[in-house]
Amino acid sequence: MFKKDFPYFSNSDITYLDNGATTQKPKVVIDSQVEYYEKYCSNTHRSNFGHANTATQNFENARKTIKEFINASKNEEIIFTKGVTESINFIASSFAKKFKTVIISSLEHHSNIVPWHMQNRSLGNGLEVVKCNENLDFDMEHFEELLKTNPNSFVSVTHISNAFGKIHDITAITKLAHDYGAVVMIDGAQSLAHLKVDMQTFDCDFFAISGHKTFGPTGVGAIYVKEKYLNDLEPYQTGGATIHQVDFNSSTLLASPYKFEAGTQNIAGVIGFARALDYISHVGYNNIEIIEEELYKYLDHELSTIDGIIFYNDIHDSIGSRSFNIQGIAHDDIAILVDKMKIALRVGHHCAQPIMKQLGIKGTIRVSLAFYNDLNDINMFITALKKALSMLRD
Ligand SMILES: Cc1ncc(COP(=O)(O)O)c(C=O)c1O
Missing domain, CATH: 3.40.640.10 (Type I PLP-dependent aspartate aminotransferase-like (Major domain))
Incomplete structure (x- = not known):
């Protein structure tokens, strides 16, 4: 609904889920x-x-x-x-x-x-x-x-x-x-x-x-x-x-x-x-909060259906970013494959190495949302993720 305000979305066919790194700019x-x-x-x-x-x-x-x-x-x-x-x-x-x-x-x-x-x-x-x-x-x-x-x-x-x-x-x-x-x-x-x-x-x-x-x-x-x-x-x-x-x-x-x-x-x-x-x-924070809550819950629900998913926190008291790993799969491999399917997200330590060390991991796959994302973005990502997993697990 708000993507029309952002030139980036009319100029690219990328599913942008890296808002924690930087957000797109409205016209x-x-x-x-x-x-x-x-x-x-x-x-x-x-x-x-x-x-x-x-x-x-x-x-x-x-x-x-x-x-x-x-x-x-x-x-x-x-x-x-x-x-x-x-x-x-x-x-x-x-x-x-x-x-x-x-x-x-x-x-x-x-x-x-x-x-x-x-x-x-x-x-x-x-x-x-x-x-x-x-x-x-x-x-x-x-x-x-x-x-x-x-x-x-x-x-x-x-x-x-x-x-x-x-x-x-x-x-x-x-x-x-x-x-x-x-x-x-x-x-x-x-x-x-x-x-x-x-x-x-x-x-x-x-x-x-x-x-x-x-x-x-x-x-x-x-x-x-x-x-x-x-x-x-x-x-x-x-x-x-x-x-x-x-x-x-x-x-x-x-x-x-x-x-x-x-x-x-x-x-x-x-x-x-x-x-x-x-x-x-x-746009209004009321709208932003309603939109993001729906997206965040939907993302969490869809991710939960993935075999071997590992979360580090539940979504209670959390917002925007969802971080996870998948049993037996290197997050870098996921990043390379979903990038080919035009999904923009970040994997790695997210400039937070100490907490990664504390959790005993090198990093995570992070999907980070903004209010201009929609359910279709999440569907595109989940489809790409499943495809990547089927290639890696073959
Ligand atoms: C929690 C947090 N602190 C600090 C920074 C650095 O912000 P800036 O890029 O404005 O210097 C970032 C950027 O990723 C961040 O997410």
Whole structure:
């Protein structure tokens, strides 16, 4: 029903089931970027002529759109980045480095593991990991133990696991963390494509978002920073557009958020990102949730009929991504065969090697859905999978 809004689907006959990696972009998003480049391409916050003012205004309107979309309190709380990876690296090096302990979960993406290694943290040495149980649920009891033994720590956990689709209860995690004096950052890379996020309800201190996972452009994202932390945050990089006054001995920085946005920004990307959020509002999360729930249940049901299927979690408290293996079959072989049948999906560790190691596997086959998918996509995939299996089992 919504595929008509996305040029990719009229230009290709691919069954696209790799939305966890990146989403397709609606025409309105592509058009908004083309319009910037074709009609008013100018830098922001510098020159004062008509098109430059339009670019600045649209860029700042985009900040407001994002602020409203995630229900932040102030525009200044939204700082643009290249995506979730840069958002986490920014907060890790500009704020979280001073914390003795950082607590993550075992379901994290490498983008929320490696930045902590760059600070020479390792397990038990400045880095603690909340276990998950056999259904990949976040273990709140273990979390509380870690918070008790490491009060005033920095907690950085994902909202939705990209590898398994598991949803963490961010409100409960943040509340418990705050009770023990911890500060909380959430990796929201997989959130906005599937469900409504609300900074006032979550009450987290930092929330990282990504344009390309959210029907927006690549190379753009943002970090929400709760107002009370803006002053404690050091710029991650500095340069043009971040300063008030400079001489050869010193410089004074602008106020937030400008002091954090050094150099020319991804202006078209930012404008396109905001347009993508407008588009999501137009579709509506109620619709998205209804469509995705039906697809997810149908996918799960169809997969359950496959001989030798191995799941690692049930679909309770999960969304978007479904990960599995098939007894005796290498996931790479499945990927090669279904690709020939024009099915796009991802196999492997999904940038989450530690949880794969914990489960004793090299990786999984992952089908990741978006609201524009339909039952026919799932039928095409299941048919291709069965065909691949019959070839491999022959
Ligand atoms: C859970 C999670 N965190 C972080 C990232 C990195 O996001 P970005 O591509 O915006 O840097 C991804 C992307 O796959 C992800 O799924």
